[in-house]
Amino acid sequence: MSAETISQKEFDQFRQLIFEQAGITLSDAKKRLVVGRLGKRLRHYRLQSFGDYFNRLMSHQLEPQELQVVIDQLTTNETHFFREPAHFDFLREQVLAPLGPGRRIRVWSAASSSGEEAYSSAMVIHDRLGEGTWEVFGSDINRAILQRAQRAVYSMNVAHEIPEHYLKRYCLKGVRSQEGAFLIAPELRKHVRFEQVNLNAPLPNIGEFDVIFLRNVMIYFSLQTKQSVVARMLPKLKPGGYFIVGHSESLNGVTDSLELIRPTLYRKPL
Incomplete structure (x- = not known):
């Protein structure tokens, strides 16, 4: 053959x-x-x-x-900066707006791929809270794609996805070997870390989060797998914290432990 x-x-x-x-x-x-x-x-x-x-x-x-x-080759990694922008509006206006500068907050980008979602979140948080002890944690099962996220270098072809004021503030134009690319600024990168995590297995000790993004990955899961993955993740979400899924996804029939705020946005009861 x-x-x-x-x-x-x-x-x-x-x-x-x-x-x-x-x-x-x-x-x-x-x-x-x-x-x-x-x-x-x-x-x-x-x-x-x-x-x-x-x-x-x-x-x-x-x-x-x-x-x-094999896992790296067969996992899908399509992502964009500020994909589904209403979620980042929610993060800025509903989650961060009541908080003062320097407030600690942790966000988990649970299928972070090459890092665009994690860095988009970091731009929104830093713009609102400035420096402090906040953190964005990005995870993925794909080891190769996480290495790209850690490098934090992206083609200028995707720069249009980033709002102009964030682009000017947080993205550095590449020179010499990085010409035609931009680098996420160090002031953001120090707040963002990445780790290989398999959501389909027992989770490592990664602490608790105020916001969890699990977007555009459950479309590849069976109902039983969705239920298992979400059940595994919910103990990592703080009471009152937010769980955000993709616009083509829902937690209907997956869990009854979260309150629906509006489509794709859920909150863990206090």
């Missing part, structure tokens, strides 16, 4: 693997994605079939980090 072809059995093996590891459900329409992203791994190891690659992966005959490579 050609390395560019995957059988249904082979696809089902990888579909089950990514479900077990990350809680992500791949439809049959994702066969081309699997072939495109994992085909390069077959070529790397000079293997002839996805079945051979899977068997060697499961029997630990490949490089030790290969399972993480």
Whole structure:
């Protein structure tokens, strides 16, 4: 069988693997994605079939980090600065407005991808609260994409996504090797940290948060996985804290432990 072809059995093996590891459900329409992203791994190891690659992966005959490579390749990482801007308006006007400068607040970007959501939150918080002990914590299962977030360097092609006053204040134009890019300013970066976290497994000791963003990731989860993930995360949300999901998502049928404020915005009772 050609390395560019995957059988249904082979696809089902990888579909089950990514479900077990990350809680992500791949439809049959994702066969081309699997072939495109994992085909390069077959070529790397000079293997002839996805079945051979899977068997060697499961029997630990490949490089030790290969399972993480598979997870990195099969997780989706589309994101933007200030995506779904009404959420950042809510953060600024409802969550931060009552707080004074220097007030401690913690925000968790729970599927932070390459960091745009985390840094968007940080811009809003710093603009309102200035310096202080506040923190934005970004997490993702994809190790490679977190390394991009930690570098905090982005193409100028996406600069238009950032409101102009934030762009001028918090983004530094790249020079020499970073020409054509911008760097998130150090005054923001010192308040933002990233860590690899698998939401489909027991969570590490990351403390409690005033706001949790879990946006545009549950669309890839089954109902049971959604229920498990949210139940795992809720103890990390402070009483009175806010839980924010994507505009195409809802917690209806997922949990009854949060109060609906308006679509996509929930609050944990005091």
